[in-house]
Amino acid sequence: MKSNEDLKQLDNKSVAETMIQIVEGCRVPTKMRYSDDWRMSCSLAEILSIRETSSGDTLYYIHYIDYNKRLDEWVSKERLDLQKLQLPERKDMKNALKNGSRPSSPEREITADIDVSQESYSIQSQNQSQSETNCQNLVKEEAIENGSSGVSQVIASPPNIPKKTPIAGRKRKFGQMGPIGQMGPIGQMGSIGLIGQSAAPVAAIEDQDSQDQDSCVPPLAAGASGAVLAPRTSGSLTVHHSDDIITRIKNMEMLELGRHRIRPWYFSPYPSELVSLPCIYLCEFCLKYLKSRKCLHRHSAKCALRHPPGNEIYRKATISFFEIDGRKNKFYAQNLCLLAKCFLDHKTLYYDTDPFLFYVMTEIDVRGFHIVGYFSKEKESSEDYNVACILTLPPYQRKGYGKLLIEFSYELSKFEGKTGSPEKPLSDLGLLSYRSYWSETILDILVNLKAVEPNEKPVMTINELSEVTSIKKEDVISTLQYLNLINYYKGQYIITITKEVLNAYDRAFQKRKVRIDSKCLHWTPKDWSKRGKW
Numbered sequence: 001m002k003s004n005e006d007l008k009q010l011d012n013k014s015v016a017e018t019m020i021q022i023v024e025g026c027r028v029p030t031k032m033r034y035s036d037d038w039r040m041s042c043s044l045a046e047i048l049s050i051r052e053t054s055s056g057d058t059l060y061y062i063h064y065i066d067y068n069k070r071l072d073e074w075v076s077k078e079r080l081d082l083q084k085l086q087l088p089e090r091k092d093m094k095n096a097l098k099n100g101s102r103p104s105s106p107e108r109e110i111t112a113d114i115d116v117s118q119e120s121y122s123i124q125s126q127n128q129s130q131s132e133t134n135c136q137n138l139v140k141e142e143a144i145e146n147g148s149s150g151v152s153q154v155i156a157s158p159p160n161i162p163k164k165t166p167i168a169g170r171k172r173k174f175g176q177m178g179p180i181g182q183m184g185p186i187g188q189m190g191s192i193g194l195i196g197q198s199a200a201p202v203a204a205i206e207d208q209d210s211q212d213q214d215s216c217v218p219p220l221a222a223g224a225s226g227a228v229l230a231p232r233t234s235g236s237l238t239v240h241h242s243d244d245i246i247t248r249i250k251n252m253e254m255l256e257l258g259r260h261r262i263r264p265w266y267f268s269p270y271p272s273e274l275v276s277l278p279c280i281y282l283c284e285f286c287l288k289y290l291k292s293r294k295c296l297h298r299h300s301a302k303c304a305l306r307h308p309p310g311n312e313i314y315r316k317a318t319i320s321f322f323e324i325d326g327r328k329n330k331f332y333a334q335n336l337c338l339l340a341k342c343f344l345d346h347k348t349l350y351y352d353t354d355p356f357l358f359y360v361m362t363e364i365d366v367r368g369f370h371i372v373g374y375f376s377k378e379k380e381s382s383e384d385y386n387v388a389c390i391l392t393l394p395p396y397q398r399k400g401y402g403k404l405l406i407e408f409s410y411e412l413s414k415f416e417g418k419t420g421s422p423e424k425p426l427s428d429l430g431l432l433s434y435r436s437y438w439s440e441t442i443l444d445i446l447v448n449l450k451a452v453e454p455n456e457k458p459v460m461t462i463n464e465l466s467e468v469t470s471i472k473k474e475d476v477i478s479t480l481q482y483l484n485l486i487n488y489y490k491g492q493y494i495i496t497i498t499k500e501v502l503n504a505y506d507r508a509f510q511k512r513k514v515r516i517d518s519k520c521l522h523w524t525p526k527d528w529s530k531r532g533k534w
Helices: 004-019 090-098 118-146 293-302 330-341 401-416 428-447 462-469 473-482 499-511
Strands: 027-031 042-052 058-064 073-076 255-257 260-262 280-282 311-316 319-325 356-365 368-378 385-387 389-392 486-489 492-495
Touching: 027 058, 280 293, 330 356, 356 401, 368 401, 385 401, 389 401, 401 428, 428 462, 428 473, 428 499, 462 473, 473 486
Parallel strands: 255 280
Antiparallel strands: 027 042, 042 058, 058 073, 255 260, 311 319, 319 356, 356 368, 368 385, 368 389, 486 492
8 A cells, every 4th residue: 555645746746747848958867768777777868859649649859968869769758757857948048049959968057856836837837938939039030030941941031131241250150051161071961951042842752663763963852840951062971060950850760771671870861751651762772762662672673783883993702892983873872872871970961972982882692782881082182081971881880891991992092192081070980990990000010010120120200101001191190199109218209019009909900801902903093183074
């Protein structure tokens, strides 16, 4: 039998859950997926969006504080600990909306547990409704000021409003379009066209196919909210400067690619008609996206490809690389970018793939060449970048393929007689892979270095290390500092290798079963500066 106090606490909890109005920006402890223990798996999360299902249930899109965005998900109220709900502060919401997005982890004071008494709740409810009214006014003002296409779908801008002219020395606001910037990047996607772009209607999906085989540039991309957003037509994958509300929310449940079903990590602007489906089906050879398995089977009967388009420039055992020109094979390149955006958060998407080359790594079997990963690079890079975007698909991760892609990119740089470096910033997994590759490659040179004269210590300069490995000098220095190998001794800097570093090198060297064989690479560098428009 439960005591009166226990029953009273249960009644208070049910009253709190009923009376609390949860809004975007609230923080609440949330039970993480695949665990039934609240104490062990409960983590503080921020509510980014709220929606109602067709059955009338309410779902909350949450971001776990201090965790990667790939763990963001929709959860039901049962997984929220509403007794410890933290309401958003008004000043945080005001600043967030002025910048065009809500920060994932804003600074705020931790509020006390909610008092379920009627008096305190009526005060909270009044302040809360006032805060929501202020937020709506802010959204309207910012939609008018910035001309955001995502917001203007709901709130029309009044006519005859003069445009603001930018002032020198002042930071550019979120809604004003600026130059692409110095970063060109990751491969092949660029801004999704959320700012200052006019919306256009999406072509209806045909019954037979879900994507036209037209080689022209796709005119649209769809947002998670269902709004249609026109992409920019310059650039490809570039650095993600803003964290806008639409692209922060994962918009797909599942992808099917060949024998694998993959859960996307991040937002990707596939058409809105497809992202609402339980699964998007991709042809594993041409990467065309379709709405059902029946459409996929019908397409497979017509698709003549059994390998990526382009030239096969490397093959050893079951590993093969194809070089694909973003101008000649635009349809494939754009679909590859859409797929890559599902797993790359720090890049945004453009549809202009002409200035890029794509190098797709595949595994070979009797059914064909199956995509494992890829990297892209600019045809002409003013800063000697040898990689714009690099990705190993999740089913093939933790098998050494990431380092194989990196090693292949530097092998191409050796053929070109240049030093190269990946475009920054790198993702968390990309940084780990590059740092591991740099460490192993540099240690391999230093460990096997022999002295020129007997009874003398081996000598090698930073520039010589850079020339031998084709790794840029700045990356060599940062790697040596990361490994703590540079020491100052008797007025000069020397490199010292400890036993711990040697043991770590031996363990990593034994794990790498597959390496690039330069004898199997059949490729001639091209001077794109003499080719006009590529």
